[in-house]
Structures are given as C-alpha cells and as structure tokens.
Amino acid sequence: MSEGLLSVESLKNNGTMSDWQKLIIMGGKKKLNLKQMERAQDKKDEEDEKKKKEKAGPPKEKRPLSIIAPDVKNEKIMGELKKMNVLTPYAVATRFNVRISAAKDFLEQLQETGTVHLVSGNHNIKIYKVD
Secondary structure: OOOOOOOHHHHHHHOOOOHHHHHHHHOOOOOOOHHHHHHHHHHHHHHHHHHHHHHOOOOOOOOOOEOOOOOOOOHHHHHHHHHOOOEOHHHHHHHHOEOHHHHHHHHHHHHHHOOEEEEEEOOOOEEEEEO
16 A cells, blocks of 8 residues: 555544544444433433423413303493403403303494494404494
C-alpha cells in the first residue's frame, strides 16, 4: 500500500475517524439483545407514566345543562346580558349553563320584546346586541 493512501483499518485504529464515519463503514447500529430491549422499554414506560401523572389534574365536574331558558323578566339575567358586547346563542348558553337550543329560544323571546335586536345572522348563527 502506498504512503499517500490510508486504509480504513488504520483510520479506525488511529482514532481520526468520527463516529458517523465508523457507522457508515461498519454497517449501522448494532441490534440490541433482549435484555437491553426490555430495559429500554421499561425506561420508556416509566417516563410515560410520569408525564401522565404530571398532566392529569383533578377531573372537571360536569354539570347537567338546563333545558329551560332563563326568565326574561329577571333583573339579574338582564344585567348580565347588558355586560356582554355581543350576544350569540353559544355565549348565552355558556354563561347561563343552558342548552344552545334553549339559548336560541331565549334570544328570540328577547328580540320579540324589543330588549335586543338582530345585528347579523344567517340560518346557522344569529348575532344580537342589547338595546
């Protein structure tokens, strides 16, 4: 062999070859044996359990939604509505813990009495504003 060319074996032995170059020449990463694979899986499972414990908080309490719409004549409810800039069925339903269908009926009743007026809307959603 000439002096100008270095063999792969001499580069490995001298330590001038990087790890990725060794992997390319040697054919990739070595397979793990069964014991090593078990340890790796156990370690991964423990990390996953720790993450789940950190994320899991106290369960949220679900309250059943009311079917009955709020009373139109109630002063407290009207005060809450006046604080809201825009009234949509979803906003009313979440504020008063009622179903969206009940909130739609409630807003239609308010429109008939003249308390709110329709700003915009189509068949999917209607947007109201308090007078």
